[in-house]
Amino acid sequence: MSLGSLLGYQSLRSYLLFWLLAAMVWLASWNITARVFAPPTLPDAIIRAAVVAFAIVAGCGLVLGTAEQLTTRGFAAAEAVVLAASFALPRSAPLTFAREVHGAPSAIAVGIVAALMMFAVAYAAMHSPLTLYDSVSYHLFFAARWAQSHALSIIPTPFSDEAQAYAPANGEIVFAWLMLPFAGDLLARMGQFPFGLAAALTLYALARRLGAAPSHAIYPAAFFLLSRPVVEQIIGANVDLICAAMFLASLYLAIAAVDSDRRRDWILIGVSLGLYCGTKYLALVYLPVFLLVALARGPRVNMLWTLPGIAAFALPWYARNWFVAGSPIYPATLAIAGRVVARGAFTRDAMFNTVFHTTNMRLFPAMAAHAVGPALLVFALPFAIAGWFALAGRAWWPHRVVAAVPLLMLPLYWFGFPVNIDSRFLMPAVGPALLPLAFVFRNRRTWDGIVHVLYAGGLLWLIVGTHRELPATLPWFMGGWLALDGLIRSSFVPAFIASAVAFALVWRFGGDMRRWSVAGVVIIAMPASVALASGGERWCGAARCEYLNTTSPYIRSTFIAAWRWVAANITGSTIAYTGNNLPYPLTGDHLTNTVIYVNINGRPKWRFHDYDRAYRAGRFNPTPPLLATSSGELMPVAARTGPRDDAVRPRYERMEGIRDLWVASLKLHRVQYVFVSALSAYEIGYEWHNDRGFPIEDDWARDDPQTFQLAYENPQVRIYRIAPRGEAHT
Secondary structure (H helix, E strand, O other): OHHHHHOOOOOHHHHHHHHHHHHHHHHHHHHHHHHHHOOOOHHHHHHHHHHHHHHHHHHHHHHHHHOOOOOHHHHHHHHHHHHHHHHOOOOOOOOOOOOOOOOHHHHHHHHHHHHHHHHHHHHHHHHOOOOOHHHHHHHHHHHHHHHHHOOOOOOOOOOOOHHHHHOOOHHHHHHHHHHOOOOOOOOHHHOOHHHHHHHHHHHHHHHHHOOOOHHHHHHHHHHHHOOHHHHHHHOOOOOHHHHHHHHHHHHHHHHHHHHHOOHHHHHHHHHHHHHHHOOOHHHHHHHHHHHHHHOOOOOOHHHHHHHHHHHHHOHHHHHHHHHHHOOOOOOEOEEEOOEEEEOOOEOHHHHOOEOOOOOOHHHHHHHHHHHHOHHHHHHHHHHHHHHHHHHHOOOHHHHHHHHHHHHHHHHHHHHHOOOOOOHHHHHHHHHHHHHHHHHOOOOOHHHHHHHHHHHHHHHHHHHHEEEEEOOOOOOHHHOOOOEEEOOEOHHHHHHHHHHHHHHHHHHHHOOOHHHHHHHHHHHHHHHHHHHHHHHOOOOOOOOOOOOEOOOOOOOOHHHHHHHHHHHHHOOOOEEEEEOOOOOHHHHOOOOOOEEEOOOOOOOOOOOHHHHHHHHHHOOOOOOOOOOEOOEOEOOEOOOOOOOOOOOOEOOHHHOOOOHHHHHHHHHHOOOOEEEEEOOOOOOOOOEOOOOOOOOHHHHHHHOOOOOEEEEEEEOOEEEEEEOOHHHHOO
16 A cells, blocks of 8 residues: 555555455455365465466456446456355365475575565556556556446557457456556556466476476576566566466466366366467467377367366457457458458468568577577576476476477467567467476485576576677667666665565575465565655656666657646546557546547547458448558558458558548547647558658648647647637637
């Protein structure tokens, strides 16, 4: 609550509502886990309970959002029903878990990780959501719009990737759930944080299941949490880490289901896979991994029990797209063996029309380094190779099967994704690739002591780093991908080390791990995070302290200045945006503003799929000269007639514009402000713009100063206030 007060969230009722929702979810998930699965270990219990908790939130959100009851009260009622139902399950014996014994070396790893997580929470509180571009482009924006309208809907993204509006969105439901009690992103801005911890715990549990000692199994988890891309996801509100966490959870549960062949375990792996596939389209590419694991010991009849979970938590998103837009993976066309099954707005060939697709394998090392973190790759690669051979040298099940997982994922990534330059799509493979680190140990005191020392040095190396880059000649958009900078800015390294030592001592001498060590770390970390966040407001003068060394999201400073003006001057209003797809900051700190895109051609309620269908059917025929033309991503397409299935950016919404129809649509939506920004590099070469790079709406507004009053201006943003009808004629 102290951290929330620092950010302007001071309503005690909001905190009570959130803790009520969270308590009901966790109690119900733990009750279900204990009564149904009787987990043998504490990590196993937490992993299963986390999957069930995610399922409760996502399932309730799907039902409530479809019924237009996506509210705090709706979630409370739905969760209460689930909680009551969990108590109706047959009782089981009380859970008892054997103590996991960790030595001094693992305490060092825990201390470093705990200190980094403390810094991450403080950093996220003061800097997010502006740490990740996609957070403000659509992840948080979708969640905010759903929370405002109390319903799930397809929200246009006309100046960005059109697929974002149609992507499965279990992760965004979690963000909406986190937003509702606070009417803001106090927790949603770092909504992936618990998923990062769950992913690390799952790596630990996987290593233990494969036979690693507790003090050895902790290292894959520790290095995973110190991977630069993972840290940057933890402090933001994308869904890549959620997807990676569910991949790992599904892998762990699949191994458990194959071993037990219990119906209940197959049901849970189905739920986990449903949540995974319902989080991001890329999940579909890695599904063969789970087919390999499930069939490793031969087909089982009970495998069919995975289908209900997949149908419940993934199918709704794909069925919606198929029913509404014509393809389950809309806007892409679904084709099997060359035959079109469901037509979308463009084909797979169109998706290859991008500078972000490559067939040059010489770029792959840089892509892998960027996916894992270059500093981590440099350190971990030799150990991972050695550990991989040790793991593959054990029994074929499950050791060799797990060892094969990252090797299988690499060709799936390379050939499965048209945009294969985007190394975020490799994030699900990061955990399995680090798992062999636990198998470098040989149960020999001298050898194992050396490995412990080297691993501790590697963890510190990731924190401190060096201000250099690995030598390589790369395309312009890979600039900075091979930098070896540490995760903590040099001026804050002493404070970080002091924190890590304190956490390590608490973990080492806290007694029973489950009761005192974990509690001690949390008790220290919470006030320390608050102190770090509040101090960051004062220690660095006018600017907030940049104590984490993160990759810039390259958001224009002019946009940030304009958003600050909006936050200070506009509340309780409807704002129409155009020019760039970064709408979320316009909603305000407590979601007081409604932010929308307004079509410019007299079709106020059409979305991308409506234009696409009408264009193909000949019912939408823009009159030349067109205001926008089709393109790939930073790539032109050859001009031709007919449906634009050759372009990943058809720009149907922007082809034709009529000023009077646009103004009428603004009035229909009761818009009070128009936020006009300069076009991005993706758009400016293919869309009409004036000499300052602004889209057509800027000229229309400037030509009617009685209706559109310029309220704010900087070189790349103009904000117009729409005068009320009576005021416009005064």
